[in-house]
Amino acid sequence: MSVGTSETAVSSGGTNVLALLDQRAPTSFYWSLTLLATIGGFLFGYDTANIGSALPFIPYPLSGFALGYLVAGASLGAAVGALAAGRLADKLGRKSLLIVDALIYGLGALLSAFTPNATILLIARTLIGLAIGADSAIATGYIAEYAPRGRRGALSILQQWMITVGILAAFLVALVILWALPHSARNLDWRLILGVGAVPALIGVALRTLMPESPRWLLRHGRFADAKRALAKLGIHVSIADIRFTAIRLRAADERTERERHRIWSPGVKRALIVVCVFFIFQQISGINVPLYYGPKLLGPLFQSGGSKVASTIAGVEVTAIIAAVNVVATYFAFRWIDRLGRRKISMGGYAGMSAAAILAAAGLLAFHGMARIIVVMVALNAFVASFAIGIGGTGWLIQGESFPTVIRGQAAAIAASVDWAANFALIEVFPTWQSSIGLGWIMLCFAGIALIAIGFIHQFLPETKNRSVEEITQLFEQQAAGDRRAGMTASRDVDAAA
Numbered sequence: 001m002s003v004g005t006s007e008t009a010v011s012s013g014g015t016n017v018l019a020l021l022d023q024r025a026p027t028s029f030y031w032s033l034t035l036l037a038t039i040g041g042f043l044f045g046y047d048t049a050n051i052g053s054a055l056p057f058i059p060y061p062l063s064g065f066a067l068g069y070l071v072a073g074a075s076l077g078a079a080v081g082a083l084a085a086g087r088l089a090d091k092l093g094r095k096s097l098l099i100v101d102a103l104i105y106g107l108g109a110l111l112s113a114f115t116p117n118a119t120i121l122l123i124a125r126t127l128i129g130l131a132i133g134a135d136s137a138i139a140t141g142y143i144a145e146y147a148p149r150g151r152r153g154a155l156s157i158l159q160q161w162m163i164t165v166g167i168l169a170a171f172l173v174a175l176v177i178l179w180a181l182p183h184s185a186r187n188l189d190w191r192l193i194l195g196v197g198a199v200p201a202l203i204g205v206a207l208r209t210l211m212p213e214s215p216r217w218l219l220r221h222g223r224f225a226d227a228k229r230a231l232a233k234l235g236i237h238v239s240i241a242d243i244r245f246t247a248i249r250l251r252a253a254d255e256r257t258e259r260e261r262h263r264i265w266s267p268g269v270k271r272a273l274i275v276v277c278v279f280f281i282f283q284q285i286s287g288i289n290v291p292l293y294y295g296p297k298l299l300g301p302l303f304q305s306g307g308s309k310v311a312s313t314i315a316g317v318e319v320t321a322i323i324a325a326v327n328v329v330a331t332y333f334a335f336r337w338i339d340r341l342g343r344r345k346i347s348m349g350g351y352a353g354m355s356a357a358a359i360l361a362a363a364g365l366l367a368f369h370g371m372a373r374i375i376v377v378m379v380a381l382n383a384f385v386a387s388f389a390i391g392i393g394g395t396g397w398l399i400q401g402e403s404f405p406t407v408i409r410g411q412a413a414a415i416a417a418s419v420d421w422a423a424n425f426a427l428i429e430v431f432p433t434w435q436s437s438i439g440l441g442w443i444m445l446c447f448a449g450i451a452l453i454a455i456g457f458i459h460q461f462l463p464e465t466k467n468r469s470v471e472e473i474t475q476l477f478e479q480q481a482a483g484d485r486r487a488g489m490t491a492s493r494d495v496d497a498a499a
Contacts, residue, residue, distance in 0.1 A: 350391015
């Protein structure tokens with residue numbers, strides 16, 4: 001990676017370097033750095049989606065909780081990994097944890113590929129889950145700490161886009177392997193599907209060593225020379241005097257917060273945490289991962305009524321790959337619109353689309369048959385996933401990264417991520433029983449209702465954070481906690497206030 005040609009140079013003391021960082025126009029280095037930070041997002045998507053294609057061919061006797069855990073266990077491990085990573089990220093730094101995270105991804109994938117029995121496979125899936133959780137707790141917070149406020153949404157959305165690319169890659173890899181080796185599905189194919197993820201993970205280990213540490217984290221920890229080097233990589237050339245001046249301002253703000261509130265976990269921080277956690281719960285229980293995790297199993301029989309298990313699985317994977325491709329394309333529009341429309345409008349619009357699409361899918365499943373049913377269900381599921389991708393998926397990870405003070409961003413983001421993964425685990429674990437009880441059509445109607453409730457929650461509680469520095473966003477939640485319910489409920493002005 002190389003720093004772009006445009007540079008911001010400051011030589012005298014008395015300049016707030018974080019204000020310069022917030023106003024910086026992103027160069028190619030910013031985008032390259034964000035892609036490195038979101039390699040974990042790709043692995044996140046790949047390693048959660050690949051189990052759906054491998055599941056029909058895993059030869060070990062699994063039933064009941066063990067079967068559900070094989071599909072959803074990575075989510076449970078992710079909840080634990082997120083909690084563990086948060087405090088470590090605040091103590092040891094963002095970069096070192098991202099490197100370790102990629103290494104754990106690689107080890108989990110290799111262990112999955114070479115597992116000798118079901119127990120080791122379940123352990124491997126849990127290990128992958130730990131890496132997924134750690135990544136979800138750290139990546140967007142790291143991005144938010146160097147991204148200019150006017151482009152923070154677009155840069156952070158790359159995490160969600162990489163997740164969708166990873167999901168699509170999981171299905172495409174599975175298709176290539178099953179097409180090429182149809183007679184090896186029960187001995188080699190499923191191992192290859194699970195193990196291929198080790199390749200990008202180990203590449204990520206090497207490349208992430210080139211990343212600079214978060215300048216905000218370095219300032220908080222008094223590492224001024226390192227902060228100067230990190231800022232230089234980001235195109236901000238400042239003096240140690242400028243960095244000390246900024247650090248003093250940050251320290252004074254912390255001390256003022258301590259005097260006024262007597263604790264770091266102020267009412268505003270707690271409110272922000274509750275809002276982000278509830279947003280994440282709605283993100284999961286509105287049903288997005290049902291077609292992505294169970295797609296091959298649910299859709300295979302619908303499109304391939306006869307033939308072998310391999311043929312049925314390939315049909316299901318093909319259909320789910322189409323849905324995953326729609327997910328990738330739709331996330332591009334989130335990338336284009338998030339900083340223009342803002343977090344509130346785009347997320348409420350996303351849930352409105354999900355609700356309408358879920359109702360259409362329910363109608364197709366309950367009232368149609370034959371080819372008409374296939375067409376209606378496919379249109380509805382693609383619209384459901386597209387609405388989520390545009391309005392919900394990336395927005396959740398964005399507000400998780402930008403809503404908390406730097407001093408505890410890792411811990412707070414970790415708690416939010418663990419809630420997200422716990423909700424994911426709960427839905428995916430209970431889904432088979434739920435489906436057998438009321439059927440997929442009625443479940444889709446439930447998802448439609450949940451999406452409508454989510455719109456009400458966002459309208460009432462989520463402030464608009466576009467064009468604001470991460471420090472200004474913290475103040476929005478403090479104002480709301482103090483009783484100003486109108487704070488941040490309209491689009492913000494592009495102010496030049498210093499961090």
